[in-house]
Amino acid sequence: MERKQFLRSLGAGAAFAIAFPCLGACSKDGGEPGGGNTPVPTGVDFTLDLQSAESEKLSRNGGFITKNSVVIVKNLEGNFVAASQVCSHQGYEEVRFLDRDGGIFYCEVHGSRFEQSGKPLNKVDQAQAKSLKIFKTELSGALLRVFE
Template sequence: MTRYEFLKSMGFSGAALMALLTSCVREDDKYVNALTVSPDGSTTGTTTTETTGTTTTGTTTTTTTNATGVITTEELNKITNTKLKIDLTSSTYSKLKTVGGYVVVSGVVVALSKANTYIAATVVCSHEPKKQVIYYNNEWYCTAHGARFSLTGSGLNGNGRGGLSVYKVATDGKTLVVY
């Protein structure tokens, strides 16, 4: 997925999209070479580690998942300050295997976006403290008063102007961590 496609999938358009696309000063910031998950469960591609800036190319074996952005179990276990851990192999969370599917767990909405990546946000709306935020039509939506938020948490209408707290998400294909 190119950087342009990623930013478009996150809801950026017009001047905001152009500002983000032209803000890059390093060649390696211009695109993301995401991992590809093959039917046998192996992944191939080039990944860049943010902490060290090193690049690793090769093949690793993971469980097949519908979502892109799979990391190793070792990397997943290094994540601290987790808000939530979800067992993706459990039938309880089968909705997370379908693009557009979402679940609400412990005050967090977790979804598989149209960009085929896992995303998460608080279930509490900033308009009024109603616990009714869901994932709908590739955005966060509060069913109480119609507040709309981009996938990055920015308000998309008057009721959503207060923004929404979104969380980082990581998975190894079996476990999903929200932090």
């Protein structure tokens, strides 16, 4: 079977995936606008209503949401913590919370992992790993303030 016939037999979606396998994941390393080198958020000060729909995922331990370039987490112990969504490695806005290893922050772009204190757990290249920026949280009834 010729390549053209083979691709046609797979259908358009599969043929596209084979022809352009690097779109998406590889573009993260390409320095495109909105990719790396995003500034770490500063002047953060906002309040979440924990009874609102946007905060629904914070009703369970291990749940998190993102807002204003901040990852807001209800950790596995039921405490609220917040960190920059912008990774300290190369500035991609891809930091998320993982409910494993006791609960860690993780950036999927190159695999950086951080303690909830922001301390790096690994380094993904030769450079010294930098801490992830952590924000303060303050709970008052059903209102959660996230600030510096």
